[in-house]
Amino acid sequence: MKLLGKLRRGKEFQNLKSKIIFQLRRLQYCRRKFFKKEKDKSIYLFNHIPKCGGTSLKKILNRWFYIISDYPPHDLTYPDPKEHGKALTAFINKRPNYLSQMPWEITIGHYHKPEFNVFERFPNWREIKNVKMITFIRDPLEHRISHYYFGIRKGHSYLKGTNLKEYILNRELNFISKSLGCTIGNYREVLDSYYFIGTVEEFEKSIFELSMMLNRKIPKGIPHSNRTEKNIKKEDLPEDFVQDFKEKNWLDYLIYDYVCELRSLKN
Template sequence: MPQLDMISVHVPKCAGTSFFLALAAAYGRGAILRDYGDRPLDPAAPMNLDPEGWLAACDARGADGLAGMRVVHGHFHPHKYRTLPARLRITFLRDPVERLISHYAFWRHMPASGHALHAYVLEQNLSLDAFARLPFLRRFFTGVFFRDVDLDGFDFVGFQDRARADVERLSKLAGVPLALPSSNANPEPAYRQMVDELRAQTGRLDRLRDLLADDIAFYEKARARADRAAA
């Protein structure tokens, strides 16, 4: 079974789109499999309806469809490619509250496209606070993208707020010239205003942090681990 250079889990709103451009410049677009079909955040997606069956099917596929690929990058659960050899398994994370706000603003801007949870958010015209209470958003890291995952299994974890410096470190680790392009701006015009208003409302911000407590603990542990590794 051929070894991939990199398996990259693109966590939504964590600099993954900009990072793809860095990967494309280094490896060439034709050598990157962009895997965005699983809809991890959709309650109706196979990985959520039947986790064990979905994972068994992933294991059975093995390296099918990966001929000529050097990198896999996309929105998928890390265990999807657990049986495949790879030099590096990497991801980027972001402060859970900031990530939540960015995701909320992005979904409010985007039309529905067959994603059950996104459609519900639009149909119900949910506020940010109601959005944060949804189980799939409340435990976005711990219950969805990294459900049953130990980050010790990753070779590199970067962070959105220092993505440029972290990509430079990853470039040295990977042995390829990775350089992050200009940041990918949130398309919602009111995004910056939403962030500024929330930061001024300390009580509301505290309530959001209480809701996202599990993910915040996960994030802080990952950050501390990465800082120790970089020291």
């Protein structure tokens, strides 16, 4: 069993698996095109904001598409800062060739840093009509709490020398807006450019809506993966603390409220 597990994790097996999945998704596309007269020329992209249901969504997208992974290297894979820096530079210098992407493929990644934000990775994506950008967001404070406990559980270096309240109030301010590439001057235009924006609070409903828009089979048993156990919930925090957080992350709240408004208008 150990030998079998080692072989399955090996590079040759993973490459073969990747090729098989690519051909399966291609065949699925050809079948839809033939039977449903579907001529999809779309370029699909998923802006995976950390701790916004992306791991669960990836499992569903994997049933519908061939996934092109575009995640930056992180400190757990490269604990040596110099090696991490080299890997990060190589990642930044190698942008996805998204314009040549097939309609049965989808590129997925984290884009929360200026040097590899969504506009750096996919130049001019908003001006290209057949690009369909997808993302999910959540309540900003719930996101920050989940992000903290996830980092603690994984042992990420970004939490060294900080506690929950310090992290919430003074680190990664307006994380969601940075992940989306939004400013106070453009956030409505940017959000309006997205093909689909779901929310964690309405995750199953969002998945149903997305499957209808993509003309894909609704998944049975929607997964809820990578959930983070939290010692403190939003309701446990003092009112003045919550208000301080909202004031410091005002743009994230403008974005979240606008997305909720857009979703309510559709329903």
